[in-house]
Structures are given as C-alpha cells and as structure tokens.
Amino acid sequence: xxxFNSLDLVSVADLLDExxxxxxxxxxxxxxxxxxxxxxxxxxxxxxxxxxxxxxxxKETFYCLQPLVVKLRKDEKTGNEEYLEVIDGxxxxxxxxxxxxxxxxxxxxxxxxxTKLHLDVSQASVAPGLYTIKxxxxxxxxxxxxxxxxxxHSDESYRLFDQRxxxxxxxxxxxxxxxxxxxxxxxxxxxxxxxxxxxxTRFIWYxxxxxxxxxxxxxxxxxxxxxxxxxxxxVKALLLQRNNWKESEPSKPESLAFEWSxxxxxxxxxxxxxxxxxxxxxxxxxSHIEYIxxxxxxKNVEHRDKRFYTFNCYLDDYRKMMEREGKTAPxxxxxxxxxxxxxxxxxxxxxKEWYRNKKMYHRIGFILEYVDGxxxxxxxxxxxxxxxxxxxxxxxxxxxxxxxxxxxAKLFHGNPELSKILFIYNILLEDRRAAENAxxxxxDYKVVRKNKGWDQEHIASHTDYTxxxxxxxxxxxxxxxxxxxxxxxxxxxxxxxxxxxDVLDEKEKRLCEKAIGxxxxxxxxxxxxxxxxxxxxxxxxxxVSGFFETSKDGFGIRKVKGRDKEExxxxxxxxxxxSSTNRSYGNSIYPVKRRRILQDEFNIYTPVGTRNVFEKxxxxxxxxxxxxxxxxxxAYWDDIRATLKxxxxxxxxxx
Numbered sequence: 001x002x003x004f005n006s007l008d009l010v011s012v013a014d015l016l017d018e019x020x021x022x023x024x025x026x027x028x029x030x031x032x033x034x035x036x037x038x039x040x041x042x043x044x045x046x047x048x049x050x051x052x053x054x055x056x057x058x059k060e061t062f063y064c065l066q067p068l069v070v071k072l073r074k075d076e077k078t079g080n081e082e083y084l085e086v087i088d089g090x091x092x093x094x095x096x097x098x099x100x101x102x103x104x105x106x107x108x109x110x111x112x113x114x115t116k117l118h119l120d121v122s123q124a125s126v127a128p129g130l131y132t133i134k135x136x137x138x139x140x141x142x143x144x145x146x147x148x149x150x151x152x153h154s155d156e157s158y159r160l161f162d163q164r165x166x167x168x169x170x171x172x173x174x175x176x177x178x179x180x181x182x183x184x185x186x187x188x189x190x191x192x193x194x195x196x197x198x199x200x201t202r203f204i205w206y207x208x209x210x211x212x213x214x215x216x217x218x219x220x221x222x223x224x225x226x227x228x229x230x231x232x233x234x235v236k237a238l239l240l241q242r243n244n245w246k247e248s249e250p251s252k253p254e255s256l257a258f259e260w261s262x263x264x265x266x267x268x269x270x271x272x273x274x275x276x277x278x279x280x281x282x283x284x285x286x287s288h289i290e291y292i293x294x295x296x297x298x299k300n301v302e303h304r305d306k307r308f309y310t311f312n313c314y315l316d317d318y319r320k321m322m323e324r325e326g327k328t329a330p331x332x333x334x335x336x337x338x339x340x341x342x343x344x345x346x347x348x349x350x351x352k353e354w355y356r357n358k359k360m361y362h363r364i365g366f367i368l369e370y371v372d373g374x375x376x377x378x379x380x381x382x383x384x385x386x387x388x389x390x391x392x393x394x395x396x397x398x399x400x401x402x403x404x405x406x407x408x409a410k411l412f413h414g415n416p417e418l419s420k421i422l423f424i425y426n427i428l429l430e431d432r433r434a435a436e437n438a439x440x441x442x443x444d445y446k447v448v449r450k451n452k453g454w455d456q457e458h459i460a461s462h463t464d465y466t467x468x469x470x471x472x473x474x475x476x477x478x479x480x481x482x483x484x485x486x487x488x489x490x491x492x493x494x495x496x497x498x499x500x501x502d503v504l505d506e507k508e509k510r511l512c513e514k515a516i517g518x519x520x521x522x523x524x525x526x527x528x529x530x531x532x533x534x535x536x537x538x539x540x541x542x543x544v545s546g547f548f549e550t551s552k553d554g555f556g557i558r559k560v561k562g563r564d565k566e567e568x569x570x571x572x573x574x575x576x577x578x579s580s581t582n583r584s585y586g587n588s589i590y591p592v593k594r595r596r597i598l599q600d601e602f603n604i605y606t607p608v609g610t611r612n613v614f615e616k617x618x619x620x621x622x623x624x625x626x627x628x629x630x631x632x633x634x635a636y637w638d639d640i641r642a643t644l645k646x647x648x649x650x651x652x653x654x655x
Contacts, residue, residue: 004207010205011201012199012203021084022131023084024134028086033094035176037095039177046189061319062200063196066308069208099182099197231309235310235314274441276354295347314340318336321336362430365427371402400648408651413574429608441605456574475541482592555568555633570637572640576607590626618632
C-alpha cells in the first residue's frame, strides 16, 4: 500500500491505483449523509467541471474536499499494518465510494443494453479496483458497501437493508440518490463527471505524527478544534505539491519547507509574537505563520465561523491562475507558488523590521493593542516608501489623534482611559531610555491583560478601608516584620512574640503591641472568643496608617464640577498592577506594597512606571520611604504630563 506525505493533496484516482483498505473505528459516529448532501456534492462537481475543469479551460486545477485524517492501524491478529484508520473524513470517503459504485452500475447497464443482452443487472459484479471501508460497529458493512450496486433493482433488498440498521439506511439513501441523479445525465455529462471525480477531485490528506497521541484523542481534538490541522499547513501543502515544481525546480519544495520552518521558529519567540499579536485578537494560533496568511487575506471577525477561510482564499487564487494561464499553467504553477511565498516573506520581514527598531516597536505596539481601526495592513500602507523620520511622525500622529478625544474627567479612578494613559506612559518611559535593550514587554503585558487583567492600583490606600480577618492578620504580621525585621515566630504563653524588641522606640513598640493584640484576638475569635473593641480591624488599620503617614504632606479633597472628590482618586495616586498581585494585598499600606512589589514575590511582570513609584524614584524626600506623600504624587504627575505632552495636554478639571 502506497503511503502519501504526512500532509498532501491526494486525488480520488490516487486511491484507486491500489486497493486501499480503510477502517472506521467505534469512537466515531456512523454514516449520516443524506440524499440532499449527496446531490449537492454531485451538483458542485458538475459545476466545477463546467467553470474550471472543462477542456477549453484547465485540467490542472482541482476540486478540494475537506481533510481526510488517517493513521496506519495494525491488525490485532496478524500484527501487520493492514488498514488505514480514518480519524476524520469518513462521511466524504464513504460518499465517494457510493458514487463510484453507482457509476459502475450505470456503466454495466449501458454495456448490457449496448450488447442487447438480457441479464439481471442485480447480478452485476462489484466494481473492481475500488478502495474498501470497514466499520468497526458494523461487521458486514464492508461487504454491503462492496456489493451495494447489486441491489439497485430489488425493492425487497432495499427495504431489508433499510431495516437492518441506521448506517445501512443512509448507505442506501445516498447510493440510490447518486444512481438516479447520474442516470438522468447525458452520456457526455456523465463522462465529464467521471473525469472530474477521479482526476480533478482531491482530498486534503493528513497523517498525524506518531507522537500526536492515540487516534481517539486525535479525533476528539480535531472535533474540538484543538489539533494543528490548520490553514497554514493546508496552504503549505498547496505550495509544496509535486505538480508545482516538477518542470522547474524539483528541489525547491525542500528549500521552501526549510524557510517556512525557520520563519515559524522566529514567530514563536515570545517577545516578537507578543509585539505583533494583539491580546484582543479573535483567533488563537498554534502555527504563527497562519497569522501572516490571515493578514494577507484580510481575515476578520466576519469570517470567524469559516474554519478554512484563508486556505480557500489561496485555493481560489490557485484556480484562477490555472484558468488564466491555460496551456502554460504547468510552468505558471511554480511562479505562482513563488510569488505567494514572496508575499509571506515580505510581510514577515516588515514585521521583523518594526520589531527591531526601538521607536517603531514602542509606537506600533501601542497602536496595535489600543487604537481602534489600526491594523498591521493599515500601518503597512501608511508607512510604505516613507523615510524613518516620516514613519515615526506618522505613528506619533496616529497616537496623538487617538488621544485628542481624552476627557479630563477620565483621569480618575475607575475609567478605562486611565489604564490606557498609564499603559502608554510606561511604554514611553522605556522608549526614552538610551539603552537599545530597554524595551517595554508587550508580551508580558498582553499575557496579563488577556488572562488576569490589569488593575488601577491605589498607591496610597483608601482611608475607608477595613480589612477582613485574613487581611488584618497579614497586616499585623507585616507591621511586625517592617518594624523589627523579623517575622512572627509563633505563640509563647498564649500570645505571639517577636525577636529584637529592644531595637524599637516607644511609638514603634506600641504599634507592635497592637499588632500582637490583633493576632491574639484572631486566635481567640477562631476559638469563639469575642474581639476586644480596641483591637477591631478598622481601628488597627487607622493606627497603622497614622503611624506611617503624616497629615503635613497628606491627600485632601478637591472640587471637580462642584463636587468634592478625594485626591487619592486622581491619576497621580495610581499605577498599573496585575490584578492577581493587586488583589492579594490590595489596599494594604504603602510600605507593604512596596516591599512585595520590589521583591517580586509573585513573579509577575511589573511595568517600569509602577516599579518607579515603589522605588520612590519620584520622591524628593528619601526619608519618607514608608509613605507615599502628596509631594511624591505631584512629582509623579509632573513626569506623566511631561512624558505624554507630545501627544496630549493632560489637565485635571478642578474648579
């Protein structure tokens, strides 16, 4: 039995050259095609012949059937690899076999009529040279499929088969439909149909690697859309098919396949892919070259339900080329494939150029992620044939236009525009650093945005915050560690104790004693002992906040459009923080946030602007290491405004 490439385009005639034996396992549903589906397939093939395959057009083009996924199966008794197990595509494979049987019977009837023999056509022999299909759940299905043509004139037999099981009923329905449909065609049209079915009809033949898992697992993943039989691989098969290159460069498929592999490897790199692929993109890609193919064919959300949209676009292009070239098509195939691959390489090279240039990288990365209507193709057209300085000016203009509608009222907590402003601020911080390797990580940012989300983190916490039982315990332990440098080390004499008590001044000691009281009362509360009023969570948090903060340089209230608004809700008191980190200790006191963020205890990407805030990079008084003051906030705000000034003038709407 001849084996084809792991991914190939195989004609029906190829399957008839040898007697292929197919096996449909029990994990698949039975045969379920109906008369309507069979009739539609026949009509499609007749139409394809008329418009694409006829003698005055081009016989090198083909009608493409959906994938046929197969793997070699060992016979359990003999140990020989006797069957090709059909993992996907059994409906189409069976239908083609039934149509071939119908054509054989029609040919036999024509022979009998022409020779004026009076034979019972129900005794017609099985069509020779056809592949066979055996269904695991239907022990005799292969026999009936082989001999189905012999019962066409026997109503009794038809009813018998119809009653035996559901599969046989569908076999019979499709067979009789095909027989009657083809019988009504003229002899010329029927011959044309035979030609286009055998020679001009091809399966997308896919043979998964041995390492792909069990056949049942592959079947499940296929039907769940989780297997790598994708547009990219199908386009690759179309480009590399043998007929494209046999008259020009026989070795070209190997070199093209090598280039394809190298490109895919580069596109799989985390930072490169994170730059070009938006977190809001509607499609997920296993093969990243498929993204480039989608770009070139302008696939969008309207094509969401068309699984093989991009491949079909390339297949249509191929057919049109074959029709246009006519007799010269054999030479044109290689040129067409080369041109398609050149377009892919040019798009890849363009993306790589954008990625390597730091200024373009930061601007395009922001635009692709946040600016509505701006796509890779749109940017490609706008930047085409422009000098570097002109490109930067165009990109800056796009960003400036996007920010032109910024409402000053959106510079407060809770508005999505605030996150967008902080996002570009962090990008521009990296952009203005001299080092070429100082780059914003779009890859890390997008992973967080897509999976967990980014929070607008209060730098100085809300004053009305009251921690729950778990948070107050953490706060008490954090206070002790901050002041003593030691973690709480357990219970001694019914209460918590800590080392290095002598290093504390009286104010620090009192706060630590309150923290110990909180831990003690939590322990008692868990044992159904009431908490003392002096150690209630709200009071303890106020004590902690009062210890680390100072009213001399604190936040107040300002009027915005006649309404009082807390200064802690203005943009200057916010930084971007991934939601999982933020929610693990959100609204904790500043020094706790500072220590945990700088220690990166959650091992999750933190933007440079956020790190600057907690490193006190904007602070003029370095002695205030445990406190985010209003002076710090104003310095931070001044830097945000100065950094974004080329794009937008940020002004808060105070009365």
